[in-house]
Amino acid sequence: MALWASLVWGVPVAPTPFEKSEFMVLPDSRDIRQYLVALADGHEQARLVPLGDSAGGRPIDALLVSSSPAFLQAQRPEPGKATVMVLAAQHGNEPAGAEAVQQLARELLSGEHDGLLARLNLVLVAMANPDGRDLSRRHNANDDNTNIDYVALAAGETRLLVNALHRFDPDLVYDSHESGIWKRQLTREQGWLTDVETQFEVGNNPNIDDPLRDYTEHHLLPALIRRVTLEGLEAAPYRGEITRLGQGVARGGLGITNLRNYAALQGRVSVLIESRLDHKAGSYATPRNIAERVRKQHLALLTLLRLTADEASRLVPLTRRARTGWRSQAENGRTLWMDMRFERNPEQPELWLPLVRMTDGERRFHAFINQNRIMAGEPVTLPPAYAVTRERERMARWLHHHHIRFSTLSAPQVVRAERLLIEALLPPIERRTGVREKWRVQVASQAGSVRLGPGDLLVPMDQPLAPLAALMLDPRSVNALYQEAGWSWLAPGDFPVFPVWPTAPDVRK
Incomplete structure (x- = not known):
């Protein structure tokens, strides 16, 4: 086992529980929390902030990582320095993001990654759904799908995360997920697996502050996809769930029940990642290819942080103005669109997307109806x-x-x-x-x-x-x-x- 040690501050940084297992055993939420406590106790650049408890009584925390004592103490945004909140494991059976967050925290506290902490303040929620993690399922102990609860706020976990958004007031929110390549109809009945490494989406509700939405849609998202691809990980815009041949594909949902659009409507840059969750029946070096899945999540997150640091001079003023002076896409700047839906894109009616044949692993491109055109209607002046x-x-x-x-x-x-x-x-x-x-x-x-x-x-x-x-x-x-x-x-x-x-x-x- 390699020795992890601080490169700047001289304080040893222990490997994560997952790294200690040689990438073979996923730790439970208790072991993860103990590791986060140890990081915070052992490094003055980190602070662990309790957010509350899950439905099953498990603690949910935010690990603050920053070179700024003022941010660690006051927990508020600083001029010219982007605050980034990362949420992992909202779905407990999508564990790679949580491991990537811990690994990144260890590396940053070791002084790695080109002085990122001098340019960013980080709020890392490694375990947004610890119940799901320990129970190996999407939902919490009350069977709530907290990932789509941001309107009703029925689950305590969702309310804790909403409180955290207001407490730390991040400029950018990153929501980490994995997407399974095996689908009931597509795979079992039609014989195909989806074939995607990483997909990204941003807030896309038509009512997001117009300059903010334009920036994330036409600049930040393409830049992120380009950078991740250049790092050697194939990346693409999010196309939603492909469950059968011949279906239509669109984008991430337009509703505000998900964190992505909910946070964006508060005036924040909001990014979703869906990385590849490999098939259970595959043959891999580690259980269900977990080491490789964590590597992909880590690469994507690190790339996003570097991009955010490089974009801070543009991103920070844009998002902070959006949080205090929302302006809609309408000419009067005060019109909301109550109805919204996807329709077929007349400029690009079909998309050709890769699938892998289950029997022999051959990769082929298939045509899907392209329904990514966003239509907004029912205008109402605020x-x-x-x-x-x-x-x-x-x-x-x-x-x-x-x-x-x-x-x-x-x-x-x-x-x-x-x-x-x-x-x-x-x-x-x-x-x-x-x-x-x-x-x-x-x-x-x-x-x-x-x-x-x-x-x-x-x-x-x-x-x-x-x-x-x-x-x-x-x-x-x-x-x-x-x-x-x-x-x-x-x-x-x-x-x-x-x-x-x-x-x-x-x-x-």
Whole structure:
């Protein structure tokens, strides 16, 4: 076993538990946490911050790694220096990212990687779902899929991560995942495995701050794919799950139930990686090729950090302005698009993607319908506020979990309002495999005066989280809270949440 030692500070840095096993045994969440504690205790450039506990009672922590004592102490962004938050293992059965994060932390604390710590502040959440890690499954101990819980915030783990976003206020969020190459229909019935090494996606919801979305879509994402490929790891834009021949392929989902779009709508650069999760039946040097999978995750993460450091002079001002001065793609800068979907791209109607034949390993390219054109509709100009007149205490807790500012009326108040009348609920136009489709809601609106009562809530739209709040509160939105389990408010008739033009001064408190 090689000796790991500090190259700058002279403090020995022990190998990770996975490295100690010669890449043969995955450690459990307890061993990983003990290692992170040891890193923080042994190095003044690191600090372990408890975030809370999982549904199964396992601790979730953030390891801060930085050369800045001020950041380690105050845990807030610094001028000109990008803060990067890395989340691994939101799905417990996708373990390679967690090992790559630990390895990178060890290397950085050894003084490796070209002075990255002088240019970046890092928040490393190696175990976002420790229950899933120990139980070898995607979900937590309560069977919650925390990865798609960023609207409802039903799981405690998701609420902890949302709190962490506000606590550390990162400029860039990196969400690490693995994608299995074996698919039930594609492989078992049609005889093909998917063939992709790494795929990347960024926040793609049409309501993300327009300059930020343009930068990540047209500059950062291509640059990341190019750099990773030049490092010897084949990289491509994310095409979603290929589960059968002849299907359509698009991109990562547009909804805000996932961390990628949720974080981007807060004004953050947001990047997803899906690296290759090899087939169980393959023959590899380590169990299920885990050493190679960790190598790929490590290479991708390190490349992203170097790119972020190089881009800091452009990236940092852009994302921080987006967090305080959101501007939509519309001419007035205040229009939200409540409906969004993928359609076939007329400029490139087909994509040729590689698959591997299960029987002999031959690689062939297959044509797939290219449905990566993003269509946005149902424009709504952001109103001064939304009123909430149903389940107000529950809604207040939910708003608080999202860190969305609101006020509670203590006396009756007459406001100008746009009452929303649900006329019909329609099923999705086209169901896509692996995508959680949403009801389409036919809504009519009527302007007039409304008397609000004591206890009703007012959510002002002059706050940084206004676009995110409006997309979750407005029933016309395909990203609305009421599309989530446990919030089945969608029914014909007057809707209890609606835009208002309040007159009382306390709406902005």
